[in-house]
Amino acid sequence: MNVPACFSAFFRLRVVWPFGLLAAFAVFASGCTVYQSIGKSTGSFLHPVSGPDFQPIDSDLWDREHAVLYFYRPDSRWAADEIEAPSVYIDDSHYFNIRNDSYTWLVVNPGERHIAMRRPLLGLEGLNSFSLSLIADATLEVEPGGVYYLRYSEVSEPAETYPELEADHPLARGDLQLVSPEYAMKAQEIVATRFLNSDLLAPNHAGTSIVEAGEDVDYERRLALLEEEREIEIERLEREGRYRPAPWYWPFGGEPDVALEADRKLEKLEKDYALLEKERERREAEESDGWWFF
Incomplete structure (x- = not known):
């Protein structure tokens, strides 16, 4: 069986010390789609979120022809002790790594939006269809004017499921789940989080419109x-x-x-x-x- 050069290089070097593996990815990944968040994956143990308390997106920042996706992560000891935070991708583009006790948002255009989350190792996450740790992989049908709340937690599931999702939908189970606005506004949910601000230690490209993309x-x-x-x-x-x-x-x-x-x-x-x-x-x-x- 013919194996892409990037894959064979990865598996040959899997026993190399992690920093050597980091360099190997850069050298051997030619021709492959590399999923990575190097320099952006700093976790809350090293860099707690310090943004302002939750505030809904200003109505001037979006119109009802589009939709808003909120992502939030409730506070937990597990997430607070994290060295690296997981990445969030929309339509195969990386936008942010979500840390403990944080929220952010993206304005998107209607239609099918593909949402994926990957857990990095020294910022590296995967090659092509291979992922070191694929947390979520789902398609969400987004309606014009819709506001959607996506809750991420490894230690607790929401007490209620989103009523309009089928039971076998990827966002109706697992660590990343779609929840109703009413549930998101409960105490200890998104209203208790802080904005995931972008800075030198953990830059991100969220809190903005990605309609054109x-x-x-x-x-x-x-x-x-x-x-x-x-x-x-x-x-x-x-x-x-x-x-x-x-x-x-x-x-x-x-x-x-x-x-x-x-x-x-x-x-x-x-x-x-x-x-x-x-x-x-x-x-x-x-x-x-x-x-x-x-």
Whole structure:
């Protein structure tokens, strides 16, 4: 069996002293997706959270076309003694490591949002589909205007489950669970936590909007699905004898007798995304007030 070079290097060096392993990851991980939070995973034992007490997100920071994801971690002795805090990923991008007695939030666009948590070892978390410790791996269907509370704790589960989730949903069990707003607002829950501020010892990219990143993810997902749909449509037309093969001198393939439905959808997708990019440019121009500094 052929094993990617990054994996074989990892397993050959698994007995190396941890700092040697850290260097080995950087050298041998070429061509692999590396999950890491080096320099960001400092736990509460070394760096307790010192942000302000819980306050709901200001209404000026989001609109009802989007949604808010709150993440919080109730206080516990286990979490307070932690050397490294686990990482939180949205749509395969790392945003923060959640420490004891803390909360933060992200504004996201509606649709399917993939949420994952990984526990690091010296900041390293995994390669491709391999994770040293995958705490959570779930997809949450986010509605416009929705506010969602995700509770993380290794020592206690919420006393009640989120009513709209199926019992076998990944966020209805385990250490990371979706809870209702009413439950989150109980004593010793999110209202007792402090904001996960970003600083030199534990920087993060939370407490902000990641709508544009989500829009880009949705575009890439839709593009991949439509390209697969196009291949299936061409295969069907070939079976029906409605696809003209290319001449021997033409290397780029044949063409169908009819316009492809997938091509129509792809064209619309590209036009919609182009309009989205123009709108982003317009907003950036407004925010800069037309001033350029050289």
